[in-house]
Amino acid sequence: MSRLRRRLIAGLVVGLLSMAGSGPSQASSASWQASPVFSIDPREVPGVASDGTRAAYRLLDPQGQQVGGLMEAPARDPLEKVQVPPVSGVYTLEGWLEDAAGNELRRAETLLRFDDAVPPPPTVHGPGRWLLGGEQAKLELDPPAVALPLSGISGYEVALRPGDIRIAANAGQVSLGLLPEGITEARVVSVSGSGVRSQAQTVFLAVDAAAPAVTLEGVPSGWSNGPVKLTATSADNLSGMEPTGPAGPFSAIAIDGASPITAPGATAFAWVGGSGVHAIRFYGRDAAGNVGDGAAGSPPPQSATVRIDEEPPRVEFAAAQDPADPERIEASVGDRLSGPSADRGSIGVRRSGTRARYEALPTRVEAGRLVARWDSDAYPPGKYEFLATGFDAAGNSANGDNRVRGGRMVLVNPLKTQVTLRSQLSGLRFSGSLRRASGGPLAGQTIAISETFAAGADRPQRTTLVRTGADGTFSLRLKPGPSREVVAGFDGSRQLTKAEGPVTELAAATAIRFRASTATAAIGGAPVIFSGRIPAAGAVGAVGGIPVELQFRYPGARWSEFRTVEADRHGRFRYAYRFSDDDSRGVRFQFRAYVKGREGWPYGPGASRPVSVKGR
Missing domain, CATH: 2.60.40 (Immunoglobulin-like)
Structure with missing residues (x-):
């Protein structure tokens, strides 16, 4: 077998x-x-x-x-x-x-x-809370409360995920060591005497090893001119910041080393007041108990600085005007905390003794100063008062109308030395003089001679600069051209007032060139060709279409028009005239061209030189 x-x-x-x-x-x-x-x-x-x-x-x-x-x-x-x-x-x-x-x-x-019977699972008790990063994780295992298999319970097994770690354990307290931050799954089974495992009991263990991240809102980038409201906001992606009572999460703000102001949960508010520089500390505690207050080895709190200046600056005008530049208006701005503003401030002026609004002057801000320029020439004579408005870096403002050494900031206009400007025109020679009102000549000063041409001229205006001589006089020969107004002006200086001379009219007659084709004309014979041109210097664009009267006269008679023609765009004109009257035989006639002008023509009336033609 x-x-x-x-x-x-x-x-x-x-x-x-x-x-x-x-x-x-x-x-x-x-x-x-x-x-x-x-x-x-x-x-x-x-x-x-x-x-x-x-x-x-x-x-x-x-x-x-x-x-x-x-x-x-x-x-x-x-x-x-x-x-x-x-x-x-x-x-x-x-x-x-x-x-x-x-x-x-x-x-x-x-x-x-x-014994192949599946044993009943144990009763598993987890921490029931978030664990700190350095805290040992522990489970409490209770034996099954129901009937056991014949082989009994040889022990228990704990499997941890992530990590796939297995730990053999007995009933009672089981230490799992330090777990990684986050959520760890613990699967616990009973193991029978024959090695059969029960259905797993799952417990989740949560570890939060870091204090919450805290942000602080409301801190001004520079100085503030009043109380500041701060808001600390805590965030924690693991255990969270949900308030659960006195031992739960909170957010805190400490001001100048004083006891912190705390509030349950993720948000805390605090007001910071009083002039000065304030040190701020802020932190939070999460649901696991991590706290960033710097105590017992915890991370130090975050810090911020709040600067408050509730006091206005001091604003004062300079003690006196600069004799070399009396129109320069200067005021100082001082502040012991935040310092003067680097870009804000103004100076205004008004007639003294009135309640009118101050007129703002062009003002620039320098280091601790406001500097304006007052165009005193543009204001009538009289007393004028000034107001300076200064700011500090916190935004506080203050007005000042006194000088550093006392007394209101008042100036009497004319502020500068007064001058007189005289001018005259002789032909094309324009001349004049610049003198102090007290009589002394002003040498080396720039005079602007402005020519404003009549309508129709190629250019509307021309300005020529000349300088006064040692005796204060000036002279300029004007260029020929259209009619115009001529005036001399002095823009003044930091010590001299502006001045302007009288307006002088320069009338320019229309120039005409005129000729006849012959000096004798046969009665009934070939026509006489009369032609000419209007030079139109400086008015080339306006000469086209100008009416030109052709006139004649004989001895003892006045000029009479016999024909009107128009100039072409170059100013030229032409006309053929035939002598046909026997009464003209032996008579010497004079002929000329005459222009009255028209609107848009920048010259006055003008006539050509006469030409003579004798009939035969």
Whole structure:
């Protein structure tokens, strides 16, 4: 009989197994296993005897009743595996050896402890709160409160994710060590005496190792001129900032080293007041208990500075005017805390003794000063008072109308030395003089001679600069051209007033060039060609279409028009005239061209020189 056939007894529950991948445990009187296939050590059951020829076995259930029939095998090839029924319990395997005569040589037995029941899970208690970064994570394991499998509970296993870490544990407190920041999943199972694991109980452990991030709003970039409201806002992406009472999260603001102002949750408010530089500290505590107050090794609080200046600056005008530049108006701006503003401030002027609004002067801001320029020439004579408005860097403002050494800032106009400007025109020579009102000449001064041309001129205006001589006089020969108004002006200086001379009219007559084709004309013969041109210097664009009267006279008669023609765009004109009256024979006639002008023509009336033609 083959070995396999000797090990398989038809009809028995107990049998030998030869299954790939099935690893039955070695039979032991003390160990439990979840597999029904047990390995048998032949040296123990039934044992070894030199004269043994037959091995016999029987399996007893937990109640001592035999399971199946008797099993036999040659002594030289005893059983190595046996399978129990799929019912948990402690089975007994008996084995003995017989010689060839059937005599029992030795007997032995072993217990087969089989339990494949799934054990109940334990009761798991987590921390129930967020853990700090340096805090040991612990679980509390309570044994199952229901019936246990036959093999009992050998212990518990804790699997941590992420990380896939497994920890063997007993009931009671289990230390998991320091966990990484964030959420860790702990899956806990009971392990039966036979190694069967229960359904997992899952507990989540939360670790927050960092204090909340805190921002502070309301801190001015520079100086403030009043109380400042600060808002500290805490944010924590893990344990959060949801208020839960006195021991829960809070936000805090401390001012100038005083006790912090705290508020539950993510937001705290505080007012900072009083002139000066204030030191601010701000921090928060999250739900895990992380706090950034700098105590007990925690991160130091963040800091900020609030600068407040509630006092206005001091504004005063200079003690006196600069004799070399009396129109320069200067005021000082002083402030002991924030300092004067670098870009704000103004100076205004009004007639003294009135309640009119101050007229703003062009003002520039320098380091601690306001500097304006008063064009006193543009104001009538009289007394004028000034007001300076200064700002500090915090935005406080103050007005000042007194000088540094006392007394109101009042100036009497004319502020500068007065001058007189005289001018005259002789032909094209324009001349004049510039003198102090007291009589002294003003040498080396610039005079602007402005010529404003009549409508229709190619250019509307021309200005020529000349300088006065040692005796204060000036002279300019004007260029020929259209009619115009001529005036001399002096723009003044920092010590001299402005002045302007009288307006002088320069009337320019229309110039005409005129000729006849012959000095004698035959009665009834060829016509006489009269032609000419209007030079139109400086008015080229206006000469086209100018009416030109052709006039004649004879001895003892006045000029009479006999024909009107128009000049072309170049100022030229032409006309052919035939002598036909016998009364003209022997008479010497004079002819000329005459222009009255028109609107848009910048010259006055003008006539050409006469030409003579004698009839024959």
